[in-house]
Amino acid sequence: MSVLVYTESENGKFKKSAFEVASYAYAVAQQLGTTVTAISFNADSNDTLGNYGVTKVLNVSSDNLKTFNAKAFAHAITEAAAKEGSKVIVIGSSTDSKYVAPIVAAKLKAGYTPNVVTAPDSTSPFKVKRTVFSNKGFAHTTINTDIKVIGVSNNSFGAIENNITATAEDFSPTLSDADFSTKSIEVDKVVGKATIADADIVVSGGRGLKGPENWGMIEELADVLGAATACSKPVSDLGWRPHSEHVGQTGKPVASNLYIAIGISGAIQHLAGISASKVKVVINTDPEAPFFKAADYGIVGDAFEVVPKLIEKLKEFKAQNA
Amino acid sequence: MKILVCISNVPDTTSKINFTEGDTKFDTNGVQFVINPNDEFGLTRAMWFKEKQGATVHVVNVGGATTEPTIRKALAIGADEAIRVNAEPTDGFFVAQQLAEVIKNGSYDLVIAGRESIDYNGGMVPGMIATLLDMNFVNTCTSLEIDGDTVTATREIDGGKEKISTSLPLVIGGQKGLVEESDLRIPNMRGIMMARKKALTVVEPTEAEAATNDVSFDKPAAKGAVKLVDADNIDELINLLHNEAKAI
Numbered sequence: 001m002s003v004l005v006y007t008e009s010e011n012g013k014f015k016k017s018a019f020e021v022a023s024y025a026y027a028v029a030q031q032l033g034t035t036v037t038a039i040s041f042n043a044d045s046n047d048t049l050g051n052y053g054v055t056k057v058l059n060v061s062s063d064n065l066k067t068f069n070a071k072a073f074a075h076a077i078t079e080a081a082a083k084e085g086s087k088v089i090v091i092g093s094s095t096d097s098k099y100v101a102p103i104v105a106a107k108l109k110a111g112y113t114p115n116v117v118t119a120p121d122s123t124s125p126f127k128v129k130r131t132v133f134s135n136k137g138f139a140h141t142t143i144n145t146d147i148k149v150i151g152v153s154n155n156s157f158g159a160i161e162n163n164i165t166a167t168a169e170d171f172s173p174t175l176s177d178a179d180f181s182t183k184s185i186e187v188d189k190v191v192g193k194a195t196i197a198d199a200d201i202v203v204s205g206g207r208g209l210k211g212p213e214n215w216g217m218i219e220e221l222a223d224v225l226g227a228a229t230a231c232s233k234p235v236s237d238l239g240w241r242p243h244s245e246h247v248g249q250t251g252k253p254v255a256s257n258l259y260i261a262i263g264i265s266g267a268i269q270h271l272a273g274i275s276a277s278k279v280k281v282v283i284n285t286d287p288e289a290p291f292f293k294a295a296d297y298g299i300v301g302d303a304f305e306v307v308p309k310l311i312e313k314l315k316e317f318k319a320q321n322a
Numbered sequence: 323m324k325i326l327v328c329i330s331n332v333p334d335t336t337s338k339i340n341f342t343e344g345d346t347k348f349d350t351n352g353v354q355f356v357i358n359p360n361d362e363f364g365l366t367r368a369m370w371f372k373e374k375q376g377a378t379v380h381v382v383n384v385g386g387a388t389t390e391p392t393i394r395k396a397l398a399i400g401a402d403e404a405i406r407v408n409a410e411p412t413d414g415f416f417v418a419q420q421l422a423e424v425i426k427n428g429s430y431d432l433v434i435a436g437r438e439s440i441d442y443n444g445g446m447v448p449g450m451i452a453t454l455l456d457m458n459f460v461n462t463c464t465s466l467e468i469d470g471d472t473v474t475a476t477r478e479i480d481g482g483k484e485k486i487s488t489s490l491p492l493v494i495g496g497q498k499g500l501v502e503e504s505d506l507r508i509p510n511m512r513g514i515m516m517a518r519k520k521a522l523t524v525v526e527p528t529e530a531e532a533a534t535n536d537v538s539f540d541k542p543a544a545k546g547a548v549k550l551v552d553a554d555n556i557d558e559l560i561n562l563l564h565n566e567a568k569a570i
Contacts, residue, residue, distance in 0.1 A: 095477075244483065279563070
């Protein structure tokens with residue numbers, strides 16, 4: 001009956017979001033009077049999940065599963081749910097998690113609510129709050145099925161320490177060739193840099209930067225802050241930056257702690273996509289730009305003058321606060 | 323190759339979102355409805371398969387009669403036939419079961435859906451269809467090449483992309499990248515005239531229950547006014563971000 005949580009790792013190391021979904025699962029388990037079981041794949045130091053409320057970890061060690069495979073991972077998760085008799089399965093919001101969650105839900109004939117932002121409003125009926133209309137609204141949604149799959153929105157619930165001793169055990173799901181009918185051939189991924197999905201800080205540039213040749217200062221600012229870089233839709237449509245950096249309603253959503261928008265006017269679609277970020281800063285020459293209505297802090301000024309100064313001052317700040 | 327493109331009828335991206343009837347319904351008053359952007363990229367890629375590889379392209383929507391202008395637009399862009407499942411799309415699992423029935427009856431090789439609709443952002447329909455029908459599935463798909471039954475696809479991952487090999491029958495959750503924004507087609511007069519004559523078959527829903535229910539809605543709390551910092555006073559911005567916002 002334990003709550004099952006899928007804790008994502010990369011190269012053996014748990015992602016930050018794994019601790020958040022574990023914390024969420026613990027909150028649900030408290031409401032239901034049960035414990036949390038995690039399922040991890042080729043992860044090291046599974047006992048660290050105990051710090052976030054996990055009692056038991058089912059760790060799948062398999063060379064076949066070194067690279068994410070949605071169908072095979074979904075199979076393993078549903079088998080773990082059956083073994084544990086879990087009625088609630090908690091999953092994150094990364095691209096991989098959103099790939100796996102609907103497969104798990106369909107296999108278990110379970111209702112699935114993605115983008116959930118708070119602990120359940122109630123457990124009988126089971127009701128959660130989730131974002132809809134690209135963060136322009138919230139829905140309070142009941143899940144009517146016996147088994148429930150909850151997708152937790154990134155950086156919404158937070159990682160909360162709950163010191164419990166986690167016991168890890170090996171778990172070997174019975175996978176067949178059919179689970180690998182979709183194969184990864186090649187992964188092309190930026191290494192050693194924060195991604196938009198995980199970053200605490202995102203630095204984003206718009207058409208106000210006039211051309212791709214001016215992105216050096218955006219990248220430098222991001223480096224100083226340990227931030228991911230992003231861009232507005234026109235910038236990606238013009239081919240100045242890759243699609244994977246496009247944030248907004250039809251691009252990637254951003255839910256960082258700090259979002260810095262440079263030379264972005266703030267079209268409604270852009271603001272919807274970044275509105276889950278906690279603190280927003282805008283730098284724009286036009287004081288009438290709509291972004292100033294959505295931002296917490298703003299500078300009316302020319303990015304080409306403001307950003308280099310900001311980089312210099314942040315370097316000093318970092319040196320003093322290191 | 324027989325392709326089915328699944329289309330959601332969603333509010334235009336510029337729509338103001340309001341709720342009505344005691345915050346239990348989305349207020350459609352004054353809202354312009356369009357083909358879900360993620361679906362439109364997929365539909366345009368389907369047109370490429372039609373023109374270059376001789377594929378047949380059908381479109382399907384689960385919705386009431388009010389969605390027909392959106393379906394006609396897909397026909398005007400070039401789809402051969404359309405199907406409307408006559409039911410309110412109450413939740414993702416319900417819609418997936420309706421679409422699975424249509425796919426089974428039509429023996430499609432390739433099902434193209436959007437990675438998510440921009441209204442309820444469920445992002446679950448393509449994965450659920452694939453699972454219900456035991457078809458291969460690639461989500462957040464940004465490129466798709468098909469040679470016989472062999473499929474090479476690219477999917478977007480956090481921080482990059484992944485090349486994938488699989489085979490038909492296949493379901494994809496598509497998005498921008500399948501085609502570029504500049505490749506999207508605006509229906510011309512000839513397309514619009516032809517669309518009127520194309521078959522739009524209305525089928526009644528199969529028996530299925532929604533797995534979830536949206537009981538009520540609310541909107542984010544109004545934000546306080548922006549704090550403006552002088553462009554010559556960057557120290558003040560850093561001070562605010564560090565001490566007040568605790569963001570750095």
